[in-house]
């Protein structure tokens with residue numbers, strides 16, 4: 001489901017309960033940035049979203065992934081060499097190591113590391129947020145006080161920590177770290193958004209209440 005969040009931000013929410021796929025987000029600017037392209041076999045979801053915006057894949061200048069789980073990353077293979085691929089170095093090394101080099105991924109053009117990332121005049125902040133996956137990152141967009149939270153936090157819940165190299169203690173620390181940002185909108189990797197400063201605060205409180213079960 002394509003949803004216009006702001007003039008320069010679209011969300012492609014994955015609403016099917018039949019198959020697992022992630023939400024994809026599109027930032028429009030001098031460079032167009034796509035976050036988390038999703039599963040390869042479900043990539044039509046992204047193509048349909050782009051085509052309803054009269055856009056083609058070749059207009060995507062950079063595709064960034066929050067982490068390397070297949071439901072977030074496989075779609076990067078759909079892009080040509082004109083699209084830059086960004087991932088954290090730790091996550092890239094992890095997935096190569098975990099799959100003994102068998103994963104089919106392009107060489108990264110950008111390593112996403114803690115700090116500012118400017119692409120085509122769009123100022124983003126990368127936060128290293130391990131726990132669900134060892135090299136997961138969140139992307140914060142100060143212009144809209146929006147957090148692309150990957151599988152770190154969702155509406156009313158948090159990412160699994162029982163997957164390879166997941167860590168309950170790290171995810172708690174990572175969540176507390178992003179909770180300190182000024183956030184008006186959380187756009188997570190799965191499920192619906194969390195909108196509004198107070199709703200975001202309540203959501204972090206609710207998640208904090210789940211920490212004792214980890």
Ligand SMILES: [Zn+2]
Nearest residue numbers: 067069132151
């Ligand atoms: Zn994941």
